[in-house]
Amino acid sequence: MAKNTYPTEVLQVQIQDLNDKGQGMAVYYHPVDQAGQLARKLRLTIPFAYPGDVVQVTVPNAKGRRRATVNYDSILTPSPDRTGQAAPGQVPEAGAPLRYMDYSAQLAYKENKVRDLFSQAGFDPQAVKPILGMDNPYHYRNKMELTFGKAGAIGMHQAGNFRVINDWQDNVLAPEIMMTVKETVASWQQAHHLSTYDKESRQGLLRHLMMRQSFATQELMVAVFATESSDAYTQAAKDLVQRLQAACPQLASLLWIENTDIADRTQAQAVTVLAGRDFIYDQLAGFRYRIWFDTFFQPNPQQAEKMVETALNLAQINADMRVMDLFCGVGTFSLPLAQAAKELAGIEIVDSSIQSARRNAADNGIDNTYFLTADARSGMKTVEAEWGQPDLVLLDPPRSGAGGKVMRRIGRLGTDKIIYVSCNPATLVQDLQWLKDFGYELVSCQPIDQFPQTVHVEAIALIQKM
Numbered sequence: 001m002a003k004n005t006y007p008t009e010v011l012q013v014q015i016q017d018l019n020d021k022g023q024g025m026a027v028y029y030h031p032v033d034q035a036g037q038l039a040r041k042l043r044l045t046i047p048f049a050y051p052g053d054v055v056q057v058t059v060p061n062a063k064g065r066r067r068a069t070v071n072y073d074s075i076l077t078p079s080p081d082r083t084g085q086a087a088p089g090q091v092p093e094a095g096a097p098l099r100y101m102d103y104s105a106q107l108a109y110k111e112n113k114v115r116d117l118f119s120q121a122g123f124d125p126q127a128v129k130p131i132l133g134m135d136n137p138y139h140y141r142n143k144m145e146l147t148f149g150k151a152g153a154i155g156m157h158q159a160g161n162f163r164v165i166n167d168w169q170d171n172v173l174a175p176e177i178m179m180t181v182k183e184t185v186a187s188w189q190q191a192h193h194l195s196t197y198d199k200e201s202r203q204g205l206l207r208h209l210m211m212r213q214s215f216a217t218q219e220l221m222v223a224v225f226a227t228e229s230s231d232a233y234t235q236a237a238k239d240l241v242q243r244l245q246a247a248c249p250q251l252a253s254l255l256w257i258e259n260t261d262i263a264d265r266t267q268a269q270a271v272t273v274l275a276g277r278d279f280i281y282d283q284l285a286g287f288r289y290r291i292w293f294d295t296f297f298q299p300n301p302q303q304a305e306k307m308v309e310t311a312l313n314l315a316q317i318n319a320d321m322r323v324m325d326l327f328c329g330v331g332t333f334s335l336p337l338a339q340a341a342k343e344l345a346g347i348e349i350v351d352s353s354i355q356s357a358r359r360n361a362a363d364n365g366i367d368n369t370y371f372l373t374a375d376a377r378s379g380m381k382t383v384e385a386e387w388g389q390p391d392l393v394l395l396d397p398p399r400s401g402a403g404g405k406v407m408r409r410i411g412r413l414g415t416d417k418i419i420y421v422s423c424n425p426a427t428l429v430q431d432l433q434w435l436k437d438f439g440y441e442l443v444s445c446q447p448i449d450q451f452p453q454t455v456h457v458e459a460i461a462l463i464q465k466m
Helices: 103-120 176-191 230-247 301-315 334-340 351-363 376-387 404-413 425-433
Strands: 009-014 024-029 041-046 054-059 067-069 072-077 143-148 154-158 161-167 206-213 220-226 251-258 270-276 280-284 287-291 322-326 343-348 369-373 392-395 417-422 440-448 458-465
Touching (some): 009 041, 041 054, 103 425, 103 440, 143 176, 154 176, 176 206, 176 230, 230 270, 251 280, 280 301, 287 351, 301 334, 301 417, 301 440, 322 376, 334 351, 334 369, 351 369, 369 376, 376 404, 392 404, 417 425, 425 440
Parallel strands (some): 220 251, 322 343, 322 392
Antiparallel strands (some): 009 054, 024 041, 054 072, 143 154, 143 206, 206 220, 251 270, 280 287
């Protein structure tokens, strides 16, 4: 039996909160009908709308649905925290959902979010310190990944519609050199009539454009991901080199990366260096790092410096301490910790990251490190067998968290002090619950705004055995 379809309605709603994507959330209650039925509740998700905004929206089949995602037609009463809105016809940057929200309000929202998570999990919210923000919360990203779309568009997926690529014009996150790269590549593509990849038909050449720049060395990497080798496009490749070298004197690495995989990810079957090296040099907290196209490196170097500084202050390392760094990556925390410690063991399941960590340690003259390719649990077992109990454990897991098995293994290790670097406070509080049974208590948590103009927030927690 077909469901009833109801008319399109124009509604006025007030935004109450933000969801985990930074989109406004509102609830509309339909009036009670003449039959006396209970009012139906419609939950609305509205991009680029903020708590306190009163907006007008148009909702098709309004009474026939419980949820809807719609753009607002107009702002009737702006939130006190609103700083502006997109110009007519402008497509706001999809990766910056809070770009029209006052930055002090963004910081307050994130700090309260962390406090609420700790309070709900039974931890003392007073342990959460005031958030560390940025003096200039714009153009902070050292890496951008864009997708080639139809009609010459190079940009990001439209919110809620993975098939549509919005051309990247509204830039608040990346340095301006990356917009120069994007425009140069767009002109090059049009000049050579190069096709773009279609995910449904699995046909077409150009897939992704990746840009990385070191704010410390200014070196720039550009990588074009395509479904074919550059061998069949020799003249086009030479022209791309000439155009980018003319537009971007900082260019230190230009790559053509062949990717034929069905998955829509920036991965490689083959890498061709069109110009320069296959990596760039970057610096963080006084240490030099080699960065390849697939290296995970903190995307906001200014705030990453604060994260390293915070971790060092909490660690209180001395020359007699042995440190274990779980999920160590390329050594972002490992090298500064090792410089002050007796020894450091870094554990990471991705072997290419371990190879990079070893190389980075050697480049920086750090010779008291031991980097092991292993999952966290088996790596801890190996290091414990060699060392015994470490004096400090630092872990920096992915957004999904470390998980109960890893946290219980840390608890059984019994070290006095643990530092947990988190990119997702929701999984942080879940993981910390596992340590309670082993006699650990939360001492402090420092939120850090690593991603202004978004809802994401980092946090560094100090946990000690009592």
